[in-house]
Amino acid sequence: MSGILKYTSNHLWLLIKKDHAFVGITAYAKKQIGAITSVNIYTNELVLLQHAEFGYVEGNNEKIMELIMPFNGKIVRTNIDWLGDTQRINCATHMAWIVYFKITDKEGLKDSITAYGYKKLLNNKTE
Numbered sequence: 001m002s003g004i005l006k007y008t009s010n011h012l013w014l015l016i017k018k019d020h021a022f023v024g025i026t027a028y029a030k031k032q033i034g035a036i037t038s039v040n041i042y043t044n045e046l047v048l049l050q051h052a053e054f055g056y057v058e059g060n061n062e063k064i065m066e067l068i069m070p071f072n073g074k075i076v077r078t079n080i081d082w083l084g085d086t087q088r089i090n091c092a093t094h095m096a097w098i099v100y101f102k103i104t105d106k107e108g109l110k111d112s113i114t115a116y117g118y119k120k121l122l123n124n125k126t127e
Helices: 027-033 086-091 106-111 115-126
Strands: 004-007 012-017 020-025 036-041 053-059 064-068 072-078 099-105
Touching: 004 115, 020 064, 027 053, 027 064, 036 086, 099 106
Parallel strands: none
Antiparallel strands: 004 012, 012 020, 020 099, 036 053, 053 064, 072 099
């Protein structure tokens, strides 16, 4: 998949293609919650505002990661093939997109960070 790869401070990756984005969780997020046991996404066709929760991911160490909208957008589809098979997500976190969004307001993308910025964010967490 080609596009612009960005990250959020709450550990989502975004693959941006014009006015759409694939969204998944980062390897760091997966490490924090443990092996993924379930992914729950709210209703398709739902328009969501930036910072709204659109679902959650649960891990085997009993931690839950809330999935927070990185921009204003509409859920176009969820990755049913991957969501029904958490083992696939556990093996390929960075390739496993969870939700595909139509971006309705690109202003929120200003809060996303580059790979370099995300790496710096993670380094600050370990210090």
